[in-house]
Amino acid sequence: MRFFLSPSPLYSQTSWGILSLLLIGCAGATPVEVGANTTLPPPSPPQFDYLVGPGDVLRVNVAGEPELSSAPYKANVPGSPVGASGAIQLPFIGVVPVSGKTVFQIKEDVEARLLQYLKVPSVDVAVVEFGAKRFYVLGEVQKPGMFILDRPITALQAVSLTGGFTPDANRKQIALIRGAVKAENIALFSAERLTAEGNFAIAPGDMVFVGRHSWAGASQVARDLVSVLQLISLPVGTARDIAFFQDIRGQ
Numbered sequence: 184m185r186f187f188l189s190p191s192p193l194y195s196q197t198s199w200g201i202l203s204l205l206l207i208g209c210a211g212a213t214p215v216e217v218g219a220n221t222t223l224p225p226p227s228p229p230q231f232d233y234l235v236g237p238g239d240v241l242r243v244n245v246a247g248e249p250e251l252s253s254a255p256y257k258a259n260v261p262g263s264p265v266g267a268s269g270a271i272q273l274p275f276i277g278v279v280p281v282s283g284k285t286v287f288q289i290k291e292d293v294e295a296r297l298l299q300y301l302k303v304p305s306v307d308v309a310v311v312e313f314g315a316k317r318f319y320v321l322g323e324v325q326k327p328g329m330f331i332l333d334r335p336i337t338a339l340q341a342v343s344l345t346g347g348f349t350p351d352a353n354r355k356q357i358a359l360i361r362g363a364v365k366a367e368n369i370a371l372f373s374a375e376r377l378t379a380e381g382n383f384a385i386a387p388g389d390m391v392f393v394g395r396h397s398w399a400g401a402s403q404v405a406r407d408l409v410s411v412l413q414l415i416s417l418p419v420g421t422a423r424d425i426a427f428f429q430d431i432r433g434q
Contacts, residue, residue: 235281235289236331238314239265243273243293246305251275251297262311275300283331286310318385320345322393323352336385339377342393348374353394359383360390 235241240262245251251274256262263271269282276296281289286308297304316332318341325346336344338359348354354374362368377383385391 233310233329234283234285234331235265235310236314236317236333237265237267237269237282238316239310240312240314241265241271241281241286241289242307242309242311243271243289244307244309245293245297245301246307248301248304251300260311265314316387318387319390320393321390322358323349323395324393325349332385332387337377338372338383338385338391339374341385341391342374348393351395356394358390358392358394360392361386361388 240256241253242262243253244261253261253263254274256264263273265271265281270278270280273279273293276293279289279293279296281292284292290306290308293306293308294304297306317329318332318336319327319329320341321327324342325348327345330341330344338357342348342357357372357374357377359370359372360368372383
């Protein structure tokens, strides 16, 4: 599987069923009760390595060598679209596979390919448009982050892509969020229930959030998750529109 998963986040254009569960509040969930005075501490900000996928557009800039950099792809804006094959086309060096790689890995690859033209190539790579279908696994998992949805996957399989739960994870409180991060779009489940009931399929833009403490209901999940999104500068209003997730490495 790829953190692509080859290694990057998401799925080929396979037609697969949309989650039959309607995320209306906590319908069907069995939240664990917490005391009225329970205070949820602010979560630690997770670290992300964005993995490029088909539909993204990269800007590849070779210092001092504009003829080797990305050509304009629309309205004189330089960029190299990632095709369905997961590759971009660059002047002189041709096809460069990029799907499932971070921008840092792509930078290193392009610099290596340019050695036949330049003695010491210096390359900068940035994602200027995000187009790949993706989902997110956040909270108490080993390696929280964004993944490419390139095949059908269930909620528990999504967690496994991160390396599994942390020792502090509450496996009885797993939130599945579809759409805007608010209570009516959140359903709470336990890992046991997900396994027993056959699990649920992940759709593009979904978030799986594993809590550290027991939640009294979906409104507490929303409050906790909003804190995480604010820490990583992700827009709180929607789970589908990502402003910037480009190679946040250890920051």
